[in-house]
Amino acid sequence: xxxxxxAYVIEVNGISAGLVVRPERGRDFRFVxxxxxxxVLDGSRFxxxxxxxxxxERHLKALETHRERGGADxxxxxxxxxx
Numbered sequence: 485x486x487x488x489x490x491a492y493v494i495e496v497n498g499i500s501a502g503l504v505v506r507p508e509r510g511r512d513f514r515f516v517x518x519x520x521x522x523x524v525l526d527g528s529r530f531x532x533x534x535x536x537x538x539x540x541e542r543h544l545k546a547l548e549t550h551r552e553r554g555g556a557d558x559x560x561x562x563x564x565x566x567x
Contacts, residue, residue, distance in 0.1 A: 492533040494540050501540040502526070504533050515539075521547060 490506045494515070501522040504513035515536050517526040522540055530536040 492536075494533070494537050496537075496540045496544045499544070501544070502536075504530060504536045 490508070492504050492513075494501045494504060499521070500518050502515050502517040502519065502525065504515050506513045512529040512531060513533060513536060515522075515525045515528045515530060517523045522543060525536075525539060525543060528536075528539070530539065
């Protein structure tokens with residue numbers, strides 16, 4: 485039996501964005517959002533935890549850019565970056 489990690493916490497700028505979980509016999513990781521700002525990524529599949537981390541970082545950057553340009557806080561910026 486091999487010992488591999490199947491779940492990782494994804495943090496962005498000190499925010500717990502979510503988890504990525506790989507099923508026992510699966511190859512891809514599924515993102516589970518733990519913060520509402522990352523709910524658009526919930527259920528997305530990624531090839532690695534690093535790919536999920538990168539996507540979450542890009543998504544937060546898109547949200548920040550939206551706010552800087554005067555966008556409302558209650559608008560979800562769609563930025564699904566699946567790698």
